[in-house]
Amino acid sequence: MILHGLVTTFEISAIATACAFSAALAFFALGLRFRPAARAVTALIDLMRCVPFLLFLYLIYYGLPAWHITLDPLMAGIVSLTLYNAAYFAELLRAAWVQIPHEQIEAGHAFGYHGLRLLRRIIFKPLFMIALPTLGNQTIQIIKDSAFLVIITVEELTYSANELQATYYIPFASFVCAGLLYWMLCLIVEFGVRASLRHADLIR
Incomplete structure (x- = not known):
């Protein structure tokens, strides 16, 4: 049961x-x-960024049917x-954009890159590497926010832990186990970010 919830999360x-x-x-x-x-x-x-995620989740799952748009719990959670989090990612990219040296952009213009070509060929890689640590933090926040999906009956990790404790009356063991698995997922993201940054330093 716990493993099923872990995979779903x-x-x-x-x-x-x-997608975000x-x-x-x-x-x-x-x-x-x-x-x-x-x-x-x-x-x-x-x-x-000013709307609590729980309220936004309620709006998507319970509010959209008023406009004849009905999503199943899993799809509503993902949407x-x-x-x-797309809003947070966009703000993190904007903050990273400010840190890119203007000379690098001017050099791209000098070689004839403009618009999307400039973004794809010149800007994206340094932009991504500058924003990577904060993007990793926001990814960890997504993992933690996924626990809120229990309120719309998505069978993720928190849902599975709750079902386990309700069936076998072992709340401490089930919730501690779930907490450790959330920690493991977050550590994987943290390890990936650090490995990517080390690889970028080696390339330089």
């Missing part, structure tokens, strides 16, 4: 992280290429985690 977190980062990159590129759109993107990011 891992899958949800991995999918939500990948892709959406954040699209928001970031849109803001760079179209200045009027940058204000709308900034307003959307600020709004999302909620994706949209909510």
Whole structure:
């Protein structure tokens, strides 16, 4: 039961992280290429960062059916985690963008790179490496926020631990086990970030 919940939590977190980062990159590129759109993107990011995740999850799962949009619990959880964390990822990319030396961008312009080509060929790699530690922290937050999906009956790790303690009346053992497994997932992310940074240093 615990292993089933662990696998579900891992899958949800991995999918939500990948989708959130892709959406954040699209928001970031849109803001760079179209200045009027940058204000709308900034307003959307600020709004999302000011709303508690639990409230946003309720809105997606219980609110959307009022507009004839019904999602099953697993899909609602993934969509909620994706949209909510895309705002944070986009803000982290914006903060990393400020730290990129302007001379590097001017050099890209000198070689004829503009817009999306400039972002893909010149900016993305240093941007990603600068933002990587904070992106890793936000990924860990996604793993922890996935525990909130228990309230919409997604059978993730916290749900499995709760079912286990309700069946066998071992709350301490089941919840400590779940806590250690969350810690393990977070350690995997932390190890991946550190390994990537070490590899980048070796390349330099």
